[in-house]
Amino acid sequence: MKIIEVRHPLVQHKLGLMRLAGISTKEFRELASEVATLLTYEATADLETEEVMVEGWAGPVKTRRIKGAKVTLVPILRAGLGMLPGVLELIPAAKVGVVGLQRDERTLEPVGYYEKLTGRMDERTALILDPMLATGGTLVATVDMLKAAGCKRIKGLFLVAAPEGLRVLESRHPDVEVYTASIDDRLNDVGYILPGLGDAGDKIFGTRHNG
Ligand SMILES: O=P(O)(O)OC[C@H]1O[C@H](OP(=O)(O)OP(=O)(O)O)[C@H](O)[C@@H]1O
Ligand SMILES: O=c1cc[nH]c(=O)[nH]1
Numbered sequence: 345m346k347i348i349e350v351r352h353p354l355v356q357h358k359l360g361l362m363r364l365a366g367i368s369t370k371e372f373r374e375l376a377s378e379v380a381t382l383l384t385y386e387a388t389a390d391l392e393t394e395e396v397m398v399e400g401w402a403g404p405v406k407t408r409r410i411k412g413a414k415v416t417l418v419p420i421l422r423a424g425l426g427m428l429p430g431v432l433e434l435i436p437a438a439k440v441g442v443v444g445l446q447r448d449e450r451t452l453e454p455v456g457y458y459e460k461l462t463g464r465m466d467e468r469t470a471l472i473l474d475p476m477l478a479t480g481g482t483l484v485a486t487v488d489m490l491k492a493a494g495c496k497r498i499k500g501l502f503l504v505a506a507p508e509g510l511r512v513l514e515s516r517h518p519d520v521e522v523y524t525a526s527i528d529d530r531l532n533d534v535g536y537i538l539p540g541l542g543d544a545g546d547k548i549f550g551t552r553h554n555g
């Protein structure tokens with residue numbers, strides 16, 4: 345399975361700021377979006393391009409543009425919305441399909457409550473957006489939905505990923521590519537990533553803080 349841990353200094357610096365206890369909603373939100381932009385840069389490095397002639401200031405000039413298959417962004421509600429503005433900075437014309445899943449706090453199983461995907465998923469590359477890949481249950485459920493809709497090329501962008509979740513993904517959907525700012529140490533006994541970021545959804549939306 346392709347797992348890219350992006351070690352770029354800007355990514356590492358910004359993620360380090362996100363780990364600070366007591367970070368404000370404004371700072372966390374801004375940084376989540378900025379790191380998402382940088383992960384998008386990495387995750388789109390293999391998009392195919394084609395040559396095109398355009399009329400430039402000094403006459404015809406050969407340029408390149410992104411070819412064929414288009415990208416669909418798939419933020420997972422609710423925390424994935426925190427990454428969406430940063431990704432749209434680089435891919436402003438992308439279609440957006442939304443998936444609503446929330447972990448049951450007791451069983452840690454994902455519970456689905458919304459799904460609105462774009463059309464022609466079989467022709468698109470899907471970029472799943474979620475700050476946290478913890479047990480992997482939410483991601484596997486999302487990939488199941490995307491594949492059921494015909495999607496053949498799927499990448500996931502995560503601020504932080506746990507080894508446990510990566511192993512689950514590898515066993516269920518090894519064709520999915522992962523781009524993350526950090527592979528952290530482990531999960532704690534209530535399914536939070538250590539050292540992690542605490543509850544990313546709460547921090548992005550300014551609801552209850554947990555760490
Ligand atoms: O890998 P898993 O163990 O499935 O956990 C990861 C999921 O948990 C968090 O969402 P949460 O359920 O807290 O929902 P929220 O975004 O609404 O806060 C996170 O944003 C992921 O979607
Ligand atoms: O560490 C974690 C795990 C799941 N969801 C979060 O927001 N944080």
Ligand SMILES: [Mg+2]
Nearest residue numbers: 543544545546
């Ligand atoms: Mg949450």
